[in-house]
Amino acid sequence: MFREPITIVELEQPRCALRFGEGACTATGSPLCYNTWTTCRARQSYDGAGSIRWRFVQDRPGLFAFGDFSDPDNPATNVVPVPTLSVDYTKGSLNAAGVLEGKSAFGVRSEVTITMADFPWDDHVGDFYIGSRSNLPARTFWGVWTARNAFYGNMFIRVYDGYIGQSLAEMRSRVYAVDSIDGPDSSKSVTITAMDPLMLAAAAGSKCPESMDVRLTEDISASQTTIKVLTTEGPKLTKAYGNTIRYFARIGSEVLSYAAVTDLGDGTFELTGCLRGQLGTVAATGSIDAAFQRCARWEDTPTWEIGYDLMTNHTSLPSHFIDHDQWEEEGGTYLPTLRSTATITSPESVADLMGEVCQQGMFYIWWDDYGQTVPMLAVRPPKGAVARLTTGENILAGSSELRRQPDSLITRVFVYYGQRNPTASKTEPTNYSVVSGQIEADVEHPNAANGPRELSIFARFVNTEAHGVQITQRILNRYDEVPRFLTVRVDAQDRELTVGKVCDVTTRELVDSEGRMIDMRWQVISWEEVKPGEVYLLDLQTYDYVGFFAAWMADDSPDFADATDEQRADGAFWAGDDGLMPDGSHGYLWQ
Amino acid sequence: MIILDPLLLLDGSVNHPVICAYPMRGEIVASSAAPGFDAAFAADTSTIKFWRPTSLPATWQLTPDPDLSYLSQEDDGLVLQEDEGRIILSDGLVLSYVGLAAHDLAANGVTVAVQIPGGEGWQTLLSHSPEDNSPILFLLAAREIETVRLQFTGPDGLPTVGIIMMGEATVFPQQTSYVGRRDIFDGIEEEYSTTLSEGGNFIARYVTRKSQTFNLTVSHISEEWKRVQLDPLIEHLRGGVAFVADRPWRAPRSVGFGQLASRPVPERDLPNARISVTVSMDFIGHVS
Numbered sequence: 001m002f003r004e005p006i007t008i009v010e011l012e013q014p015r016c017a018l019r020f021g022e023g024a025c026t027a028t029g030s031p032l033c034y035n036t037w038t039t040c041r042a043r044q045s046y047d048g049a050g051s052i053r054w055r056f057v058q059d060r061p062g063l064f065a066f067g068d069f070s071d072p073d074n075p076a077t078n079v080v081p082v083p084t085l086s087v088d089y090t091k092g093s094l095n096a097a098g099v100l101e102g103k104s105a106f107g108v109r110s111e112v113t114i115t116m117a118d119f120p121w122d123d124h125v126g127d128f129y130i131g132s133r134s135n136l137p138a139r140t141f142w143g144v145w146t147a148r149n150a151f152y153g154n155m156f157i158r159v160y161d162g163y164i165g166q167s168l169a170e171m172r173s174r175v176y177a178v179d180s181i182d183g184p185d186s187s188k189s190v191t192i193t194a195m196d197p198l199m200l201a202a203a204a205g206s207k208c209p210e211s212m213d214v215r216l217t218e219d220i221s222a223s224q225t226t227i228k229v230l231t232t233e234g235p236k237l238t239k240a241y242g243n244t245i246r247y248f249a250r251i252g253s254e255v256l257s258y259a260a261v262t263d264l265g266d267g268t269f270e271l272t273g274c275l276r277g278q279l280g281t282v283a284a285t286g287s288i289d290a291a292f293q294r295c296a297r298w299e300d301t302p303t304w305e306i307g308y309d310l311m312t313n314h315t316s317l318p319s320h321f322i323d324h325d326q327w328e329e330e331g332g333t334y335l336p337t338l339r340s341t342a343t344i345t346s347p348e349s350v351a352d353l354m355g356e357v358c359q360q361g362m363f364y365i366w367w368d369d370y371g372q373t374v375p376m377l378a379v380r381p382p383k384g385a386v387a388r389l390t391t392g393e394n395i396l397a398g399s400s401e402l403r404r405q406p407d408s409l410i411t412r413v414f415v416y417y418g419q420r421n422p423t424a425s426k427t428e429p430t431n432y433s434v435v436s437g438q439i440e441a442d443v444e445h446p447n448a449a450n451g452p453r454e455l456s457i458f459a460r461f462v463n464t465e466a467h468g469v470q471i472t473q474r475i476l477n478r479y480d481e482v483p484r485f486l487t488v489r490v491d492a493q494d495r496e497l498t499v500g501k502v503c504d505v506t507t508r509e510l511v512d513s514e515g516r517m518i519d520m521r522w523q524v525i526s527w528e529e530v531k532p533g534e535v536y537l538l539d540l541q542t543y544d545y546v547g548f549f550a551a552w553m554a555d556d557s558p559d560f561a562d563a564t565d566e567q568r569a570d571g572a573f574w575a576g577d578d579g580l581m582p583d584g585s586h587g588y589l590w591q
Numbered sequence: 592m593i594i595l596d597p598l599l600l601l602d603g604s605v606n607h608p609v610i611c612a613y614p615m616r617g618e619i620v621a622s623s624a625a626p627g628f629d630a631a632f633a634a635d636t637s638t639i640k641f642w643r644p645t646s647l648p649a650t651w652q653l654t655p656d657p658d659l660s661y662l663s664q665e666d667d668g669l670v671l672q673e674d675e676g677r678i679i680l681s682d683g684l685v686l687s688y689v690g691l692a693a694h695d696l697a698a699n700g701v702t703v704a705v706q707i708p709g710g711e712g713w714q715t716l717l718s719h720s721p722e723d724n725s726p727i728l729f730l731l732a733a734r735e736i737e738t739v740r741l742q743f744t745g746p747d748g749l750p751t752v753g754i755i756m757m758g759e760a761t762v763f764p765q766q767t768s769y770v771g772r773r774d775i776f777d778g779i780e781e782e783y784s785t786t787l788s789e790g791g792n793f794i795a796r797y798v799t800r801k802s803q804t805f806n807l808t809v810s811h812i813s814e815e816w817k818r819v820q821l822d823p824l825i826e827h828l829r830g831g832v833a834f835v836a837d838r839p840w841r842a843p844r845s846v847g848f849g850q851l852a853s854r855p856v857p858e859r860d861l862p863n864a865r866i867s868v869t870v871s872m873d874f875i876g877h878v879s
Contacts, residue, residue, distance in 0.1 A: 002783065002796040061801045061878030063695055063724065065641040065751040069627025078627075080639050124640060125627065392790035400789065491786040491794040507789070534797045535786060 004164035005492075005533020007087055008064075008079055008171070009056045009114055011178075011192070012156045013149065016040060017050035017073045020129060032129040038150040050074060052126055053158075054145075056116060058085040066168050067125075077125050080141075084189070085116040087159060092196060093526035093539065094366045094499050110196045110367065112159060112176050118142040118188040142183065142190045152178045157194040161532050172495075174369040196367040198374065201315035201354075207347040208314040209241040214292040216251070217268060222283040225274040227258070229292050230267050237261045237269055240313070241296035241344075247271075248278070248295040250345045253423050255281045255295060279343055280421045295422070296344040303340045303361030303461055304331035304376060310350050310357065311365075311374065327376045331363070334378035338362060338470065340461040343422040360461040362474055366499050369527075377500060379474045382543070386521070387503040389490065395507055396535065399489035402509040410479040411453045412439040413472040417462035427458050436468035440480045486510075486522060486540040495536050498527050502543055593836050593843040594719045598732035606840040608763045608807055610824060611688040611728065612833040614756040616659035622650045625749075633755040636832045638693040638877055643751045644743065647701070652740035653757055655684045660758070687733040688760040689741070690834040692726040692848035692877055693753025701745035705729050707736055715742075724879040725776065726848040728834045730760065754848065754877075756834065761824055765811045767837045775837060775847040778805035779878060803876030805847050807837055811866035817857055821870060825855060828872075835874060849876040 015035040018025040027033060027042035040046050053076035057064055064079030092110030121141035123130050155178040162171030176194035183190035200206075214231040231237070238247060238261050246257040249271075259273030277283030298306050308327050312319045338361055344353065358364050362379045389395055418433035425431060443449050455475065462468050486505065490497070497503055501524045512518050526539035553571040557563070560573040560582055575587025599605045614634070621630030623645040630651060632640035642651065689705050696703060704718035717729045739757060743750055782800040785793060812821065828851045836846040857870040 002798055004798040004801065061803065063693055063751065063753070063879045064639075065628070065643065065695075065753070067627050067641075069625070072626070075627060078639055078641060124632075390790075392788055392792060393794070395789045396794075397787045397789050397791070491788075493795060531784070531797075531799075534784060534795075534799075 003492075003533070005531070006057065006060070006062070006162060006164055006171075007532045008066075008160040008162075008168070009085065009087060009116075010076070010158040010160065010173075011054045011056075012051060012158060013054075014048045014154050015050040015052050015073075017047045018045065032132060034127060034148045036148045039148050048154075053077065054126075055079040056082045056085055059083045062164055069125075075125065080119070082119055083117045086114070087532070088113045088115075089529060091526050091528040091537075091539075092367065092499070094364065094524075109199055109202065110176075110369070111179075112157065112174075112194050114157065114192040114194070116190055118184040118190060140184070140188070146181065146184070152181060156197075157192060161529070163533060172370050173372070175372050196369070197317055197321055198367045201311055201317040201374075202351045203316070206315040206350040208310055208344060208350055208353060209294045209296045209347055210236060210239075210314075211347045212236045212294060214294075216286050216288055216290045216292060218288050220251075220286040222276060222285050225272070225276070227256075227271045227274055228264070229269050229271065231269065231292075232267055234261075234263060234267070234269055236294060237271070239294070241294055242298045243301055243309070244297050244299055246273075246275075248297045248343065250293045250295055250423060251286045251290055252284060253281060254284050254286075255279045255343065255345060255422060256283075281423055293346060297342070299341045300339055301341070302331055302335065303338045303357060304335055304363050304378075306340055306342070306461065307354060307357040307361060307363070307365070307376070310353055315350050317374075321372065322374045326373070330376050330378055334380045335362060338467055339463075340467075341463050342419075342461045344460075345422045356459075357461055359457060360459045360467075360471060362471060368500065369498055375500065379478065382502040382521070387494070387497055387501065389488065389494065389497075389503055389505045389507075391507050394490050394494055395505075396489040396491065399487075399537075400507050400509055401487045402507075403485045403487075405483050405485060406449075408479060408483045409443075409449055409453045409481070410455050410475060411443045411449055412455070413437060413475050414454070414456045415459050415462060415468040415471050416457065417459040417464075417468050419460050422460075426460055429458075432458065434465070434468070436465055436472065438469075438472040438476060440476055443480050481542075484542045485525075487537065488540070489530060489535055489537050491535065492533055497524055497536075497538060499524055503540075505540065592719065592721060592723075592725065592727055593839045593846050594717050594727070594729045595839060595843070596717060596729075596731045599730060600840070602732075604762050604764075606766055606838050608767050608809060608835070608837045609688070609730065609760040609839060610763075610807070610828075610833050610835050611690050611756065611758065611760045612824065612827055612831055613758045613761075614660075614831075615653060615655040615684065615686075615758045617656035618654045620652045620654075622646075622648070628751070633752050636754065636756075638753045641693070641751045641753045642755075643749055645749065647747075647749065648742060648744045649750075650740050650742050651752075651755060652738060653755075654738040655736070655757075657684060660684060684736055685733050685759045686736045686739055686757060687731050688756075688758060688834065689729040689731070689739070690726065690756045690848065691741075691752055691754060692834070693879055694727070694750060695724050695879070696727075696743075696750050696752075697721040697723045699745055699748025699750050701743050701748065701750045703727065704742045704744075705731070706740050706742055707734075708738065713740065713742070725844075726834060726846050726877075728836055728839075728846045730836070730839055733759065754832070756832075761820060763809045764813065764816050765809055767807065767809055772808075772837065773805075774842055774845040775805040775835065775876070776844055778847070778876060779803045801878060803847065803849070803878045804852065805835070805849075805874050805876055806871060807835055807874070808869070808871040810860065810869040812857070812868040812870065814864040814867060817868045817870075821857060821868070825851075825857075829854065833874075847874060847876040849874040851875075 020027050020032045025045050033039040050073040055077050057079045059081040067078035068076040090111040118140040157176045158173050160171040160173045177197050179193045181192050212233050214229050217228040217230045248257045255278045257275045258271040262270045363376050365374050365376050368375050414437035416432035416435045420431050444452050504519050505522050506517050521543045522540035523543040524538050525541045528537040530537050572588040579587045619630050624630045625643045625645050628643035630642050633642035702720040704715045706713040706715050780802050781798050784799050785796045832850050834848050852873040852875045855872040857868050859867045860869050861867045
């Protein structure tokens with residue numbers, strides 16, 4: 001029994017849903033358009049609701065009649081065998097558990113580079129007006145495609161991997177946002193570069209609150225409660241940045257709030273019901289032409305919900321990539337007590353804000369290649385059964401490699417919270433009213449790590465001691481032993497193990513003090529196709545958690561000895577005086 | 592698979608190699624066609640365009656246009672007339688082969704029949720229910736036709752067909768050499784890889800590369816046959832595709848569909864004009 005791996009590349013591009021010169025389309029003249037923005041002769045009428053999906057495969061045997069032409073405004077072509085088609089990945093990685101300082105919340109972006117040779121093309125599909133054109137020269141696909149599409153916004157690459165005999169629906173697929181298309185060059189080669197869609201969220205232009213050009217129209221006093229501003233960006237004065245009913249803004253070092261906005265015409269707006277000197281700042285006078293900047297403020301909001309708001313409302317990432325139900329279930333179950341009240345008084349990149357929110361909200365996010373979503377996972381022990389990798393059945397010969405990273409050891413964590421003034425430096429310790437910390441003295445012992453390894457967190461999104469304690473505890477749980485990283489190669493039978501997944505691994509590199517192989521739990525932080533459909537490389541990080549998360553059970557629930565595995569996993573039972581359960585496992589943690 | 596007209600068994604050249612090219616062109620009518628899977632696509636020599644009906648039974652009919660098709664070949668050496676770049680040897684549209692490739696008939700349990708008008712309806716000349724999706728070549732006793740159709744029948748699955756070609760086969764005057772020959776389907780080359788666990792267990796096996804090449808070598812061809820038949824055929828195959836069968840009767844599975852890998856150069860081995868020429872033709876095959 002054998003399988004034949006196959007990789008199919010699909011380029012999805014938007015197109016106009018109208019027809020040249022018909023209905024709402026006012027275009028005239030020639031040549032007729034190709035339903036693309038670049039070739040449109042009446043852009044004021046352009047309707048971008050259409051699309052087309054171009055499909056390619058490396059020139060190989062097979063029948064690839066996977067076209068779908070049922071919707072003429074959104075067709076998908078048959079798969080075109082193309083010489084020298086290659087798909088190369090730069091693997092992304094997860095910034096695991098706790099989101100350490102200096103690393104983006106988004107981890108390392110994964111990138112795909114697709115190279116293929118240009119090929120003769122007769123427009124038998126994709127051109128609504130082929131019958132009306134005459135004297136067309138011999139032409140090539142990418143030659144005319146690049147002439148018809150000068151921009152790549154809102155274009156996506158979808159990579160299907162599967163086996164001969166499968167339909168497209170049976171294959172796995174990953175989606176990437178097109179970043180650039182180069183060529184055809186002198187060797188007729190075209191290169192498409194695309195990145196996972198989190199690129200859209202991590203882009204430098206994604207800021208919260210947004211930059212804006214809003215200025216005072218006159219000098220104001222420190223007590224004035226009606227203020228006039230001048231701007232061409234009127235909607236930003238009432239746009240939601242956060243979840244407050246009143247609107248917050250900053251002038252100089254002062255934060256104020258206002259209740260309503262009236263458009264006075266000619267770009268002048270009147271802000272009424274102003275409350276001056278808010279959030280620990282001092283009311284002050286202001287000069288004509290002084291900058292006026294909206295602030296983002298969330299009040300008593302689950303910290304994970306702030307992350308959701310940032311991702312969906314303040315980046316260009318399409319919202320359908322984020323499943324709020326999944327985030328809510330995860331956050332509602334494991335992070336219910338982590339709530340934040342925070343204010344951001346000047347435009348900051350969403351990527352940086354998400355770094356803080358993930359770290360202080362005790363969760364992390366990544367791009368799920370095959371789920372094609374951005375899942376959220378709390379920093380917690382895994383629930384339920386996990387996959388198992390062993391030397392006998394899974395780990396490929398000669399592929400496992402164990403590394404230790406003592407530089408990532410953390411022995412003490414300090415959380416500065418209760419920010420005094422949102423306009424002052426966020427990394428100045430004196431700008432916080434409380435510092436909470438924990439030290440693992442045993443680990444710092446001269447016979448152990450021989451000294452402290454400190455992590456300080458300036459937590460704008462933390463307001464309570466309980467929140468601060470949870471942060472320190474979860475980080476130390478994960479990092480108070482030298483983190484270990486394991487790289488293995490596995491067969492396609494284990495290719496469901498992608499970034500974020502947890503597994504138990506037994507390998508000769510992991511033994512106890514007496515040399516016996518031990519089971520350890522790991523999390524996939526990076527994943528790569530070595531040979532598509534055949535061999536995959538997994539980078540794993542230790543996933544050590546002590547204890548289980550407890551939850552109240554019904555009055556008629558059984559004792560621990562009589563409980564099912566599911567009841568033990570989802571419920572809670574009193575531990576013995578030694579902190580252990582009757583079967584010797586660790587006790588439950590009340591949060 | 593090659594399906595032989597029983598009448599050919601009376602022909603002494605039934606086991607001679609054939610190259611089926613020179614496709615007829617004309618009006619195409621199908622019983623139905625799914626959106627994006629036009630009937631005309633099957634007559635295109637590209638294997639990235641397909642015809643697919645929307646229901647069974649389905650028919651695909653060609654009424655050849657003499658102005659667009661290659662007309663009958665004759666093997667008694669008439670002087671060639673060249674008209675607009677086509678080889679016209681005599682009048683009449685002669686059918687002696689029907690070929691299908693780039694199809695999934697076997698996967699859908701579909702039977703295909705070659706039919707011509709007969710009586711009050713259509714007469715089935717040959718039919719076949721393929722067991723795999725390899726090329727199908729019907730070889731018929733040559734006859735002049737005005738129209739011909741294929742009928743597809745089956746239980747459920749709708750077939751997809753990339754290539755339908757019809758026309759007159761070029762039958763070589765000699766059989767292929769037996770020694771050194773290999774069946775066309777044996778020309779499918781595969782490379783494999785196997786994943787092996789750390790503990791020494793075989794986990795899985797994969798086909799990493801697959802392709803098909805095949806060769807047709809015929810010796811003892813006369814100078815006249817070379818001039819009248821072989822040279823025009825080579826010229827046509829420079830830009831065309833063909834079905835190739837090297838021993839139609841004795842090796843019915845030995846048929847391929849493809850293009851020349853390089854331009855063949857006929858050579859002379861013997862100082863006798865009636866049997867002097869040898870030609871070796873390498874093809875790149877299409878594998879479904």
